[in-house]
Amino acid sequence: MGMLEVDITGRIGQLDLEACFRSSGGVTSLFGQSGAGKTTLTNMIAGLIRPRSGRISVNGTTLFDADRGIDLPVRARHVGHVFQDARLFPHLSVKANLTYARWAGRRRGTRDMGEVTDLLGLGGLLDRMPRTLSGGEKQRVAIGRALLSDPRLLIMDEPLANLDQGRRNDILPYLDRLCGEAGIPILYVSHSIEEVARLSNTLVILSEGRTPAFGPVADMLARTDLGRATGRHEAGALLEGTVAGFDPEWGLTDVDIGGAVLQIPDWVAGVGEAVRLRIRARDVALAVKPPEGLSIRNAFAATISSISSETGPYAEILCTVSGQTLRARITRASVADLGLHTGKTVTVLIKSVAIDRRQRVPAPVFSPAG
Structure with a gap:
C-alpha cells in the first residue's frame, strides 16, 4: 500500500486551513464535523484548489510543492474522486459509465474490468441505465x-451521506472488500464514526481547519482529549478479536480479544476470522470486584491506564486488556466512591446487546499493492 503525505496551509472564504498528516497504507479516514474543512482539503489534494504553501505527495510522487514550484494539474494527478452524489452520465449505460474515464483519457487501463465489476458486484448491472439504479x-x-481511471489515490467524499440506513447497509460490505483489495491509497472522508471505525486503519481528525491528531484508528478513538472534534455521544474504543465459536442454542458468538472472550448476539463471521468491535464509552461499566448474579455476560479484568480530570459530572476512563484499550464514561462521583486510580485492576462490564449489528464488522485485511 502507498504512502499519503500532506502538509499544507490555505484559505477559503473565512476558513484558514492548516493540515498536516501522513499514512503508510490502506485506508486513511478524514473525520470531522460539518464545516471542519474536509471538502476544502480534499479539493486541494485533487488539485481543484491551490494551497497557499506546503507539500502533497502520494506514493513518492509530488503533486504539489510550493517551495519547488510544483503544482500538477488535475489531470496529471490521477486522483479518483467519488462524491456524495454519484454524478453518472444519465444517457450512458453502466458499462459505458465505467469505461468513460479510460475513453476520455485515451489511455489503456491497467486494472481489469472484470476484477472491478466482481469487486463491486456490478456484473448484473452493465446494460442498465442510471435512472433504473x-x-x-x-x-x-x-x-x-x-x-x-487508474488513479494513484482514491478520494471518497462522504459517499454514503445521501443514502438511507438500508442502502448504507447494502453498500458497506462492498466497501469492506474495496478498502481491503483496491491496492491503492484511499482517503475516506466522513463525519460518521461508524464508517470510520469499520473501514479505516489510519484516522485523521479535522476540526475548524486544523488537524490536531492522526494515527491508528483504535488509538484515535480512544483519545479522551478529542471529544470536541469526535463528538462525546459516539466516543468509544475499537477492539480487534478473533471469532472463537458460535452457540446456536442461545444465538451468541464468542470473540477472543486476547485475555478475554466477549459474547455478542448473532452470527458475526467464521471461526478464526478477525473482527472489529466498536464499544461505546457509555455502554461500559466498571466494578472493583467481580460481581455475581448479573444479566451482563461480558465481565473481565482490565487495568486502568488513565482517568480524565474533567469538570462536570463525568469522567473518561481508559482501561487496557491484553494491550488493547477500552474506554468508559462514568460519573466522577463513582470514581471517588470506588476509589479508582491509575494502575488499579477493575472488572469491565459490557452488555452483549450494547454491541449492536452496526458495530460488529470484519476487520479490514489490507493487501499489498498489486
Whole structure:
C-alpha cells in the first residue's frame, strides 16, 4: 500500500486551513464535523484548489510543492474522486459509465474490468441505465468508474451521506472488500464514526481547519482529549478479536480479544476470522470486584491506564486488556466512591446487546499493492 503525505496551509472564504498528516497504507479516514474543512482539503489534494504553501505527495510522487514550484494539474494527478452524489452520465449505460474515464483519457487501463465489476458486484448491472439504479447501486458504479481511471489515490467524499440506513447497509460490505483489495491509497472522508471505525486503519481528525491528531484508528478513538472534534455521544474504543465459536442454542458468538472472550448476539463471521468491535464509552461499566448474579455476560479484568480530570459530572476512563484499550464514561462521583486510580485492576462490564449489528464488522485485511 502507498504512502499519503500532506502538509499544507490555505484559505477559503473565512476558513484558514492548516493540515498536516501522513499514512503508510490502506485506508486513511478524514473525520470531522460539518464545516471542519474536509471538502476544502480534499479539493486541494485533487488539485481543484491551490494551497497557499506546503507539500502533497502520494506514493513518492509530488503533486504539489510550493517551495519547488510544483503544482500538477488535475489531470496529471490521477486522483479518483467519488462524491456524495454519484454524478453518472444519465444517457450512458453502466458499462459505458465505467469505461468513460479510460475513453476520455485515451489511455489503456491497467486494472481489469472484470476484477472491478466482481469487486463491486456490478456484473448484473452493465446494460442498465442510471435512472433504473438504486442510490447504492449508483454509488457502486461511481466507485468502479473511479477505480477504472487508474488513479494513484482514491478520494471518497462522504459517499454514503445521501443514502438511507438500508442502502448504507447494502453498500458497506462492498466497501469492506474495496478498502481491503483496491491496492491503492484511499482517503475516506466522513463525519460518521461508524464508517470510520469499520473501514479505516489510519484516522485523521479535522476540526475548524486544523488537524490536531492522526494515527491508528483504535488509538484515535480512544483519545479522551478529542471529544470536541469526535463528538462525546459516539466516543468509544475499537477492539480487534478473533471469532472463537458460535452457540446456536442461545444465538451468541464468542470473540477472543486476547485475555478475554466477549459474547455478542448473532452470527458475526467464521471461526478464526478477525473482527472489529466498536464499544461505546457509555455502554461500559466498571466494578472493583467481580460481581455475581448479573444479566451482563461480558465481565473481565482490565487495568486502568488513565482517568480524565474533567469538570462536570463525568469522567473518561481508559482501561487496557491484553494491550488493547477500552474506554468508559462514568460519573466522577463513582470514581471517588470506588476509589479508582491509575494502575488499579477493575472488572469491565459490557452488555452483549450494547454491541449492536452496526458495530460488529470484519476487520479490514489490507493487501499489498498489486
